[in-house]
Amino acid sequence: MACKALIVAEQESGAVREITYELLGMAHKVAEQAGWKAASDVKAVLPGEGVEKMAAEIAGRGAAEVICAEGAALKDYTGDGHARALEEIIRAESPSLVLFGHTPNGWDVAPVVAAGLDVPLATECSGISFDGGRALFTRKVFNGKFVQVVDLGGAPPLMATVMRGAAQPAATGGKGAVRKVQPKVDAQALRARFIEIKKGEAGGVDLSQAEIIVSGGRGVGGAEKFSVIRDLAEALGGQVGASRPVTDMGWLPHEHQIGSSGVTVNPKLYVACGISGAIQHIVGMRGAGYIIAINKDADAPIFGVADVGVVGDLFEIVPALTKAIQEARGQG
Amino acid sequence: MVYDRRPIAEIIRRESMKSLVLAKQVPNTDSPFRINADGTWVDEGNLTYGLNDYDRYGLEAVLKLKDAGKVSEVVALTVGPDRASAVLRTCLATGADRAIHIKDDALAGADPLSVAKVIAAAIKDESFSLIVAGLQADDDNYAQTGPLLARLLDRPCATAVMGLELLDGAVRVERELENNRLQVVELQLPAVLTVQTGINEPRYASLKGIMAAKKKEVRAVALSDLGLDAAQVGGAASRMKTVRLEVPPKGEGADIVKGGPEEIAAELVKRIREKTGVI
Ligand SMILES: Cc1cc2nc3c(=O)[nH]c(=O)nc-3n(C[C@H](O)[C@H](O)[C@H](O)COP(=O)(O)OP(=O)(O)OC[C@H]3O[C@@H](n4cnc5c(N)ncnc54)[C@H](O)[C@@H]3O)c2cc1C
Ligand SMILES: Nc1ncnc2c1ncn2[C@@H]1O[C@H](COP(=O)(O)O)[C@@H](O)[C@H]1O
Numbered sequence: 001m002a003c004k005a006l007i008v009a010e011q012e013s014g015a016v017r018e019i020t021y022e023l024l025g026m027a028h029k030v031a032e033q034a035g036w037k038a039a040s041d042v043k044a045v046l047p048g049e050g051v052e053k054m055a056a057e058i059a060g061r062g063a064a065e066v067i068c069a070e071g072a073a074l075k076d077y078t079g080d081g082h083a084r085a086l087e088e089i090i091r092a093e094s095p096s097l098v099l100f101g102h103t104p105n106g107w108d109v110a111p112v113v114a115a116g117l118d119v120p121l122a123t124e125c126s127g128i129s130f131d132g133g134r135a136l137f138t139r140k141v142f143n144g145k146f147v148q149v150v151d152l153g154g155a156p157p158l159m160a161t162v163m164r165g166a167a168q169p170a171a172t173g174g175k176g177a178v179r180k181v182q183p184k185v186d187a188q189a190l191r192a193r194f195i196e197i198k199k200g201e202a203g204g205v206d207l208s209q210a211e212i213i214v215s216g217g218r219g220v221g222g223a224e225k226f227s228v229i230r231d232l233a234e235a236l237g238g239q240v241g242a243s244r245p246v247t248d249m250g251w252l253p254h255e256h257q258i259g260s261s262g263v264t265v266n267p268k269l270y271v272a273c274g275i276s277g278a279i280q281h282i283v284g285m286r287g288a289g290y291i292i293a294i295n296k297d298a299d300a301p302i303f304g305v306a307d308v309g310v311v312g313d314l315f316e317i318v319p320a321l322t323k324a325i326q327e328a329r330g331q332g
Numbered sequence: 333m334v335y336d337r338r339p340i341a342e343i344i345r346r347e348s349m350k351s352l353v354l355a356k357q358v359p360n361t362d363s364p365f366r367i368n369a370d371g372t373w374v375d376e377g378n379l380t381y382g383l384n385d386y387d388r389y390g391l392e393a394v395l396k397l398k399d400a401g402k403v404s405e406v407v408a409l410t411v412g413p414d415r416a417s418a419v420l421r422t423c424l425a426t427g428a429d430r431a432i433h434i435k436d437d438a439l440a441g442a443d444p445l446s447v448a449k450v451i452a453a454a455i456k457d458e459s460f461s462l463i464v465a466g467l468q469a470d471d472d473n474y475a476q477t478g479p480l481l482a483r484l485l486d487r488p489c490a491t492a493v494m495g496l497e498l499l500d501g502a503v504r505v506e507r508e509l510e511n512n513r514l515q516v517v518e519l520q521l522p523a524v525l526t527v528q529t530g531i532n533e534p535r536y537a538s539l540k541g542i543m544a545a546k547k548k549e550v551r552a553v554a555l556s557d558l559g560l561d562a563a564q565v566g567g568a569a570s571r572m573k574t575v576r577l578e579v580p581p582k583g584e585g586a587d588i589v590k591g592g593p594e595e596i597a598a599e600l601v602k603r604i605r606e607k608t609g610v611i
Contacts (some may be wrong), residue, residue: 078517079479104509109489111444111476115483120445120572123475127575136575141473142374145365148472174469191488191523195516197509203384214608218361225562236610245385261508264543269608277362290607291587292600299365301580308603309586310596320593324601328611 004041005030006095006157008086009058009066010105011046012077016054019162020044020103021169024062026128026162027099028170033130034096039042040064044091047085049075049185055178062170067093068180073187076194077105083112085183090117095157097128099137102161110161120152122160141162142303143278163279204257205239206263212238213267214245215258215285219274219314221296223251228318229273235325241265241285243275259284273314277302294318350405351394352455354465354477355423356384357416361470372574383419386466390527392534393496395427395466400516402498402557403462405429409454411447413437417550424545425537431548436555441567444472448480453558464526467492475526482524489524490517494531 005010007023016223024042031038033285044063047236048070055066069089086109087181090098090102096111100102100106102124114121122137126147129136134151137160142146152158214236216229226240233240240256260280275281277293277300285291286305293306294314303309310317359365368375383391397403408423409432410416420431434454444448449513455463463485465478475491482489494514495506501521507516508528519525537545555562563569589599605611 048571075519077515078488079490080519083483085509089348104492104515107475108479108489108507111479112483112489115445115448115480118445119511120443121476121480122572124473135487139473140580141577142359142365142471143361143473144580146367146374147580149575149578151573151575153573156569176450191520192490193518195504195518197515198506199512200508200512200514240608244529254530260510263511263512269604271608281417292604292606293585297362299579299586303586303588304580304582307607308600310600311588312593312596313531316593317596320597324533324594325604325611326595328601 002094003043003064003195004034004036004095004332005043005097005099006090007042007044007063007095008098008106009044009046010101010103011048011054014054016057017101017103018169019103019106019164020058021061022164023099023101023162023169024058024170026167027097029064029167030097030128032186034084038062040296043067044093045069045086047082048073052178052180059176059178060174061172062174063176064115065177065179068178069183071182071185071187073185074183074191077192078190078192079108079112080190080192081185082109083254084185085118086113087116087182088183090157098157098159100159100161102163106161110159113160117157117159119155119157119159122150122152124163125160126163126166128160140279143276145299164283201254203253205240205255207241207256207258207265208263210239210265210267211256212236212269213241213288214238214271214273215241215242215275216273217275218245220246221250221274226251228315228322232271232318232322235322235329236269238267238269243281272302272306273318275302276300277305333524349403350407350458351397351403351462351464352409352458352460353387353391353394353423353428354451354463355387355391355408355410355419356466356469357412357419357468358384358411358471358604367577367579371576373577379605381415381418383422384466384469384530386468386470386527387419388534389529389531390464390466391423391426391428392532394462395535396532397462398427407432407460408457409433409451411450411563413440421545422537422551424548424550425542426535429548431550432553433550434553436562436571438555438562438566439482440569441570442475442565443570443572444477445480445572446565446567446570448477448484450555450558450560451481452484453560455552459520459522463522465524467526467528474589478524478526484525487522487524488519489526490519491523491526492528494528496525498519512574
């Protein structure tokens, strides 16, 4: 029954989440490097209740077998319930590698399972490679300033959470099996109770449709200093965006936040001022047509996604740009 | 004489509602970062340090509960070298009641599972009803110490908390999900939470707080005090090891425009015209 790679599938209200297929894609890439037979060695586990139909979908996307971990205690995600079920299944399957998504539920449950199994965990990995049989996990540290390569010590199971977009989703057309198991997780014994999933607060502005966005980050330094950003946005006829710290600190309302936990934007022009370029910000704005970055740190990751960059103080550059634009538009 | 008319059970519960906040010292994000000589971490020589941003929000979350009379004591704990005592002083000055500093040379390079084991050992004789950590540390970005600790202590855990409310014997939290959604979940106490930034508005230490902090207890603890062996939890024994640190691949990267502010502005206007047509 043992398998080589086990991926932890994710579903929510009757739908398989896309990360599941990315994890299968990653498992196939690893299998290729490790010399495993993807057709038999890559499995998935799907915790939930009444999830057989979704399991069949996953079985068609590159899993040799999908283990449905079924039970009333697993219906809605709770870290307590899902960790217990996964720990039990991993013990039974004794895989060499276990992959979770680095998603809100993945990062919630994976460390609990790792501590239960007493194995180390590599989080938010962008890649897994092999160096003479030794698995190496690539991840970012210092919010993207550096890439860290870690070794987990070799003893199975090697466990990792994988960031979104790290692998191509596995192709369709597979014919894996589906097997139902009932982990011994008693709903009465759970110490966590799911209440509901609700929408966060909605705000007055919707940046998702904006054509021009000028964003400020922590580098702006304060709510009162945001006028330089606002002035440029106004000169361009655009909207004001922000990175998370700006809205966390209340310099701007939450609806201005761009990124994985804010809005995703696709403007023709995006100007990032005093924003370092953490992945959670980049995923929200990399679809912009033309990206200008202004940052005093030449090594800031934002320059990796920008089309054009200025290494300098935003308080010198931005007002000069505002003025030049006003003149160009005959407003000055 | 004023009688406390609350039920006895409630008084006992309130008075023993101790909470622990984990506080990590991390390099300030605007420090000059360079990879160290052996290529396995950053050169610590030029860095300045502060309290991990997420932990500021964690501290505020428990201080608010204390202000509301729902928590009796706030204890701050750090694992780190001598310099890390600065974050404990910050916590004490901001309102924590006492602090625990776990320091031991053998802990340099310890992986998060080892750190969590050390924390679990240090607090095993204290009954904390609520343990609050940050979602992640701004240096290693591991995002795992809180839930690791929860499992080692056999307690329920919720991560990326954006709202919390203490109920009778439980805590109701809102976990941040993607696409502006939240999961509402109730955890039985004792429980472990990790907070996301933005959950509250962290207060700053007052002058009075800074003075008062000088009289507060900071207990220094070494591995031997915990009955732990460096061969199990020390850095040298950690199974997760950094093989190397690299500068991220730049890809194509941005075309850097140079010159004085006016020259740069003129060049940017030209490019915006050519590439986007918005002006
Ligand atoms: C689960 C999760 C979800 C998240 N969701 C989001 C999200 O949706 N959106 C988001 O943005 N972040 C998000 N984050 C946070 C993210 O990881 C970063 O912490 C954040 O994006 C950093 O914001 P910043 O670039 O403004 O600040 P910093 O990283 O502190 O960067 C500030 C930058 O300003 C520059 N600077 C300073 N002064 C000046 C000056 N005078 N002139 C020019 N440049 C200057 C500095 O060089 C630095 O690069 C999330 C994190 C997590 C864990
Ligand atoms: N050495 C440490 N000392 C105190 N708290 C820590 C330490 N390491 C991690 N933590 C806590 O765990 C959180 C997540 O850290 P990490 O798992 O390293 O990303 C931090 O925000 C802290 O609250």
